[in-house]
Amino acid sequence: MTVPGTPVPAAAQFTPGVKFDPHAATNAYLATLPADKRAASDAYFEGGYWIGLFDSLVTIALMIVLLKTGLSRGMRNWAERISKRRWIQTFLYFVQFIILTSIIVFPFTVYVGYFREHQYQLSTQNFSQWLGDEAKGLAVSIVLGGLAVTALYAVVRKFPRTWNVWGTVVGVLLATFGILIAPVFIVPLFNKVTPLTQPDLREPILSMARANGIEANDVFVVDASRQSKRISANVSGFGSTMRITLNDNLLNRSSPESIRAVMGHEMGHYVLNHVYKGLLFFSVVIVVMFSFLKWAYGRVLARWGTGWGIRDVGDTAGLPLAVAIFTAFFLVTGPLLTTYTRVTEAEADMFGLNASREPDGFAQAALQLSEYRKLDPSPVEEFLFFDHPSGRARIFASMRWKAEHEADYLPR
Numbered sequence: 001m002t003v004p005g006t007p008v009p010a011a012a013q014f015t016p017g018v019k020f021d022p023h024a025a026t027n028a029y030l031a032t033l034p035a036d037k038r039a040a041s042d043a044y045f046e047g048g049y050w051i052g053l054f055d056s057l058v059t060i061a062l063m064i065v066l067l068k069t070g071l072s073r074g075m076r077n078w079a080e081r082i083s084k085r086r087w088i089q090t091f092l093y094f095v096q097f098i099i100l101t102s103i104i105v106f107p108f109t110v111y112v113g114y115f116r117e118h119q120y121q122l123s124t125q126n127f128s129q130w131l132g133d134e135a136k137g138l139a140v141s142i143v144l145g146g147l148a149v150t151a152l153y154a155v156v157r158k159f160p161r162t163w164n165v166w167g168t169v170v171g172v173l174l175a176t177f178g179i180l181i182a183p184v185f186i187v188p189l190f191n192k193v194t195p196l197t198q199p200d201l202r203e204p205i206l207s208m209a210r211a212n213g214i215e216a217n218d219v220f221v222v223d224a225s226r227q228s229k230r231i232s233a234n235v236s237g238f239g240s241t242m243r244i245t246l247n248d249n250l251l252n253r254s255s256p257e258s259i260r261a262v263m264g265h266e267m268g269h270y271v272l273n274h275v276y277k278g279l280l281f282f283s284v285v286i287v288v289m290f291s292f293l294k295w296a297y298g299r300v301l302a303r304w305g306t307g308w309g310i311r312d313v314g315d316t317a318g319l320p321l322a323v324a325i326f327t328a329f330f331l332v333t334g335p336l337l338t339t340y341t342r343v344t345e346a347e348a349d350m351f352g353l354n355a356s357r358e359p360d361g362f363a364q365a366a367l368q369l370s371e372y373r374k375l376d377p378s379p380v381e382e383f384l385f386f387d388h389p390s391g392r393a394r395i396f397a398s399m400r401w402k403a404e405h406e407a408d409y410l411p412r
């Protein structure tokens with residue numbers, strides 16, 4: 001069974017004697033989305049701006065409460081009574097910290113993750129299924145987050161003067177490890193991943209992969225419909241675990257030309273080495289972030305540290321202070337980070353258009369993505385909040401590509 005695509009609007013088709021105008025074609029595509037859907041999409045996405053801001057402010061406030069009330073100190077003291085080993089103390093502190101903070105922000109998590117998703121008809125889960133996934137997510141955070149925090153605190157204690165540099169090295173190694181194991185150990189906790197079997201879809205994708213130097217024998221499908229209706233695909237893994245996966249919503253809800261266009265985009269991430277370049281960029285961000293943290297932490301500690309019962313920078317009771325500082329750091333630097341990803345996404349878009357030669361398929365996919373991403377934001381909004389190009393930007397890129405390939409569409 002294949003899904004027919006949205007019919008190509010007249011202004012996005014070649015007409016003999018009429019010059020193809022990519023702007024008019026883009027507007028014609030945008031106009032195919034009904035007004036009520038457009039309004040819902042805008043409301044959903046714009047609400048996300050406020051949720052992001054509120055989340056950061058609540059996190060900072062909560063961290064200050066943990067410090068001022070002595071709760072953080074108390075969790076550390078308990079961990080020190082249980083074990084004499086510092087790494088076990090750090091891990092035990094972190095377990096209490098993450099469970100306590102998850103419980104406190106739980107009402108907010110339920111609203112954003114469950115009720116709001118249902119309000120916009122994006123979720124396919126009932127409450128207990130959702131809660132089950134949340135519990136698994138918490139378990140993963142305890143294990144992987146605990147590992148990371150324990151390792152980083154060990155580095156801070158070993159190198160009190162230069163931990164920002166060594167912490168970055170360890171942070172990048174941990175991130176690499178996380179990316180390496182994610183498709184093999186983490187994704188299967190939440191979803192089933194199976195090879196794509198439909199030959200009419202599979203063969204053109206594998207052919208496109210071979211043409212672009214990707215040695216792949218399988219295309220993977222993840223059953224994302226267990227959680228939501230969102231169409232998506234991704235490149236995950238590192239080295240030997242790296243793979244391209246499409247989700248079953250894309251498979252079941254999009255036309256074959258849209259699927260090929262999206263897979264071309266994902267192959268762009270692969271061929272352009274975005275995973276490795278992303279890690280390199282991430283290492284620069286982390287060293288800047290840790291250096292800022294080191295500076296700010298020292299100043300705050302000198303001013304209030306004794307009152308909060310924090311002994312030094314290697315004391316886990318100061319973790320809330322570190323969390324508050326980097327939450328503030330990411331609140332301010334967020335637009336630069338999203339711009340980095342948005343630029344790489346635009347690169348993958350160009351690659352995908354050239355690889356798949358499906359500008360209308362890609363325009364249709366961009367329209368479908370409007371279910372959860374605003375189609376036509378202002379340039380300022382796009383700079384501040386968009387980690388992918390907007391629908392308008394993507395449809396325009398597609399139509400610009402199409403305008404230069406008129407010969408492909410002429411009858412022969």
Ligand SMILES: [Zn+2]
Nearest residue numbers: 265269345348
């Ligand atoms: Zn992408």
